[in-house]
Amino acid sequence: MAKTHIKLTVNGKELEALVEPRTLLIHFLREDLNLTGPHIGCETSHCGACTVDINGRSVKSCTMFAVQADGAEMTTVEGMAEADGTLSAIQEGFMQEHGLQCGFCTPGMITRAHRLLQENPNPTDEEIRWGLSGNLCRCTGYQNIVKAVRYAANKINTAVEAAE
Secondary structure, X not given: OOOEEXXXXXXXXXXXXXXXXXXXXXXXXXXXXXXXXOOOOOOOOOOOXXXXXXXXXXXXXXXXXXXXXXXXXEEOHHHOOOOOOOOOHHHHHHHHOXXXXXXXXXXXXXXXXXXXXXXXXXXXXXXXXXXXOOOOOOOOOOHHHHHHHHHHHHHHHHHHHHHO
């Protein structure tokens, strides 16, 4: 099958690749780019383990072809940490508030939580639950995930207030 040339920015790095038009974005990320943070879960968009941020939107990468990402700016969980390797507020929140157990859903949860806090910097617990409702976790019961997002929101908001 003929391959299609694509250009995109992933985690701040400009990339070019040749991909088969039928290659799902999740497979391109994991197999071609070796970005194994986004997980392959259900492959039907129900679980959210494959969530990435594309052009300012949360996208389940198992429902998108790699060629559809041509020209896009994308962030995966690997791109969430600061440039010096310091954990982002959300990653720190998941660690401090025990927002993970087996860790399978964690990359998608962190990526979605990042976008949620961009959309709503000070969400209520109900808004956090609604904002993460497309991402499933079988281990935690979500209580600590909500606490982790609230922790991150508080840390980000405190930093913004201090800068003003």
